[in-house]
Amino acid sequence: MFGVRGSLKELLKTPAPYGPDIDLSNYDMDLPEIQEGREVVDEISDVSSRLGFNDTSKLSYIQVNEVAVYKALEESLSKYGVRVLPLRKALEELPNVKELAWKLVRPDLDKYTVASYLYGGELGYFIYVPPNTEVPAPIYSCLAITRDRKIQFAHNIVYVDSNSVAHVVTGCAVPHGVKGGLHIGISEFYVGRGSRLTFSMIHAWSEGLHVRPRTAVSVDDGGEYVSYYVIYSPVASLQTYPSVRLGRSSKAYLASVIAGSGESVYDVGSKAVLGGLNASAEVVSRVVAYDSSRIYARSEIVAEDAGRGHVECLGLLLSSNAEIHSIPTLTSKKPEALLSHEAAIGMIAQDEIEYLMSKGFTEGEAKSIIVRGFMNVEVRGLPLTVMMEIDRLLDMISRHATG
Amino acid sequence: MLMVRDLSVCIEGKVIVDGVSLEAKEGELHVIMGPNGSGKSTLLSALMGLSRVRICGGSIVFNGVDITDKPSYERAKLGIALAHQNPPSIKGVKFSEVVKNLIRKCGCSDSTVMSKILRVDELLSRDLFVGFSGGERKRAELYLVLLQNPKLALLDEPDSGVDVESLDLIASAVRYLIKKSTTVILVTHSGSILNKLSRIDQVHVMIGGKIVYRDLPDKVIPAILKYGFKKGVEVLRDGG
Numbered sequence: 001m002f003g004v005r006g007s008l009k010e011l012l013k014t015p016a017p018y019g020p021d022i023d024l025s026n027y028d029m030d031l032p033e034i035q036e037g038r039e040v041v042d043e044i045s046d047v048s049s050r051l052g053f054n055d056t057s058k059l060s061y062i063q064v065n066e067v068a069v070y071k072a073l074e075e076s077l078s079k080y081g082v083r084v085l086p087l088r089k090a091l092e093e094l095p096n097v098k099e100l101a102w103k104l105v106r107p108d109l110d111k112y113t114v115a116s117y118l119y120g121g122e123l124g125y126f127i128y129v130p131p132n133t134e135v136p137a138p139i140y141s142c143l144a145i146t147r148d149r150k151i152q153f154a155h156n157i158v159y160v161d162s163n164s165v166a167h168v169v170t171g172c173a174v175p176h177g178v179k180g181g182l183h184i185g186i187s188e189f190y191v192g193r194g195s196r197l198t199f200s201m202i203h204a205w206s207e208g209l210h211v212r213p214r215t216a217v218s219v220d221d222g223g224e225y226v227s228y229y230v231i232y233s234p235v236a237s238l239q240t241y242p243s244v245r246l247g248r249s250s251k252a253y254l255a256s257v258i259a260g261s262g263e264s265v266y267d268v269g270s271k272a273v274l275g276g277l278n279a280s281a282e283v284v285s286r287v288v289a290y291d292s293s294r295i296y297a298r299s300e301i302v303a304e305d306a307g308r309g310h311v312e313c314l315g316l317l318l319s320s321n322a323e324i325h326s327i328p329t330l331t332s333k334k335p336e337a338l339l340s341h342e343a344a345i346g347m348i349a350q351d352e353i354e355y356l357m358s359k360g361f362t363e364g365e366a367k368s369i370i371v372r373g374f375m376n377v378e379v380r381g382l383p384l385t386v387m388m389e390i391d392r393l394l395d396m397i398s399r400h401a402t403g
Numbered sequence: 404m405l406m407v408r409d410l411s412v413c414i415e416g417k418v419i420v421d422g423v424s425l426e427a428k429e430g431e432l433h434v435i436m437g438p439n440g441s442g443k444s445t446l447l448s449a450l451m452g453l454s455r456v457r458i459c460g461g462s463i464v465f466n467g468v469d470i471t472d473k474p475s476y477e478r479a480k481l482g483i484a485l486a487h488q489n490p491p492s493i494k495g496v497k498f499s500e501v502v503k504n505l506i507r508k509c510g511c512s513d514s515t516v517m518s519k520i521l522r523v524d525e526l527l528s529r530d531l532f533v534g535f536s537g538g539e540r541k542r543a544e545l546y547l548v549l550l551q552n553p554k555l556a557l558l559d560e561p562d563s564g565v566d567v568e569s570l571d572l573i574a575s576a577v578r579y580l581i582k583k584s585t586t587v588i589l590v591t592h593s594g595s596i597l598n599k600l601s602r603i604d605q606v607h608v609m610i611g612g613k614i615v616y617r618d619l620p621d622k623v624i625p626a627i628l629k630y631g632f633k634k635g636v637e638v639l640r641d642g643g
Contacts, residue, residue: 354453
């Protein structure tokens with residue numbers, strides 16, 4: 001189907017189109033392993049608190065390095081018919097899962113997908129939500145790298161069957177002290193007819209980590225996909241460009257908040273394809289660049305049918321050594337489609353700082369209030385508990401970043 | 404309380420306020436009137452310590468402390484608050500967020516009373532001053548001043564560009580400040596709020612960066628409203 005493994009292996013030497021190239025041979029791979037238990041939970045308590053998950057008992061799926069642990073919410077979710085299990089187990093035990101894997105993200109997309117396909121062992125989670133089901137509680141998962149110079153692979157599939165609602169929250173992090181590593185995450189999400197999936201992802205890596213998530217989403221007619229991505233830590237490099245394909249009368253709202261620091265390189269995009277009549281998409285990003293960080297904020301909407309799309313990309317440059325590149329792209333193949341974009345990069349307005357200082361705030365406090373406000377993105381439909389956790393993180397980011 | 408001596412203020416090297424002296428005691432309400440561009444707002448900015456103006460002469464003493472060189476946030480900590488004439492719109496920053504931070508900082512216990520006086524509840528969920536009408540803007544800004552629980556409130560044109568209803572609410576808030584023994588310095592060029600205030604201690608007329616006349620309100624306000632600023636002052640000086 002994908003050609004011989006040998007030809008795929010050739011791709012391992014070819015740089016990906018975006019982001020700094022990573023030599024995969026610099027990293028070790030562990031044998032993928034699955035455990036049913038919670039032995040590694042203590043190991044990630046530091047990590048989960050960095051992600052705002054203070055209660056690890058809420059986690060449905062945990063992956064530390066190349067060890068997948070699951071159980072947790074499986075019982076409480078099972079009453080809704082929801083299944084959460086490692087993908088490898090799902091591929092072995094559940095019918096039809098094979099039909100979902102590697103269909104939205106092609107193995108030969110780039111060297112990272114090839115590596116994951118060949119060596120990943122299909123760790124990662126599989127979540128299935130049956131038809132006509134509204135899962136009230138968010139489904140949490142946490143992926144952590146705790147050892148240096150390792151590659152962590154994760155292949156996640158979420159399938160929300162027709163007329164259902166689910167909220168998935170994923171956090172990826174390293175504990176303090178981990179200096180180097182590579183995370184490759186493959187995510188394939190299926191949103192059924194008339195269904196809604198909200199997906200919140202929080203990344204808290206460290207200076208030495210390279211991160212290459214590859215995400216593709218298919219939204220069936222009348223469905224809705226809401227994504228909220230936050231990264232607030234330094235990384236060696238992060239490159240991701242999730243793509244959402246929308247059916248008739250379906251909607252997507254893709255929000256990214258990137259707080260860049262250190263000497264990190266962030267290349268973060270979002271792409272929506274209006275594939276059916278009256279589909280609509282909104283791509284929103286808030287980018288804050290500190291220190292010597294370099295941030296590429298890409299956003300793209302392609303109208304293959306008559307629909308509406310809007311891109312809003314705003315950047316705040318908080319250091320003269322940092323860079324923000326905003327790259328909005330609109331492509332229309334239908335005259336009836338209406339696409340628009342707004343992009344702006346600037347610094348904090350002095351009159352805003354001075355105004356708040358006249359109310360008794362120090363310069364640092366004033367900046368923190370303004371940066372916090374700038375990062376506010378109103379994401380409709382996220383559960384309150386998730387919103388509160390993200391709000392706490394954004395509060396912390398703005399306070400920390402402005403001293 | 405406040406003692407301003409021979410204060411001169413420059414913006415980009417140009418003298419805007421020229422040798423102003425002013426003294427206000429606790430709980431007094433002073434009104435500064437003058438035509439557009441006479442230096443009234445610049446004077447209040449200098450009293451607040453905003454960095455866009457530079458004090459190029461004279462001194463400001465507040466409750467015995469020389470604050471001439473202190474930055475605005477330190478003056479705010481000492482109990483000085485400024486209601487800006489045109490506060491900036493800050494996208495993304497919720498009005499409620501600033502309110503929450505100010506209550507935390509200033510320990511204001513009667514914020515509910517104040518929000519009722521100024522009817523700002525419906526504004527709390529909005530971005531700070533973004534899309535606010537003239538009246539909403541003035542009410543919201545005055546509310547933030549009230550939350551600071553100031554000893555000295557500097558109110559820059561609180562009555563300009565507002566409708567009658569908002570004007571009544573703003574006047575109520577000023578009366579509330581006076582009731583709490585706050586010293587108020589209120590700048591107005593239209594004077595539309597003045598007949599709604601229960602007591603004014605002194606009116607200062609400012610023209611060309613100088614205070615050219617000061618007296619009790621009963622004498623000054625009718626002359627200014629009848630003749631305008633320049634001629635009104637001439638008439639007053641002539642004993643009219």
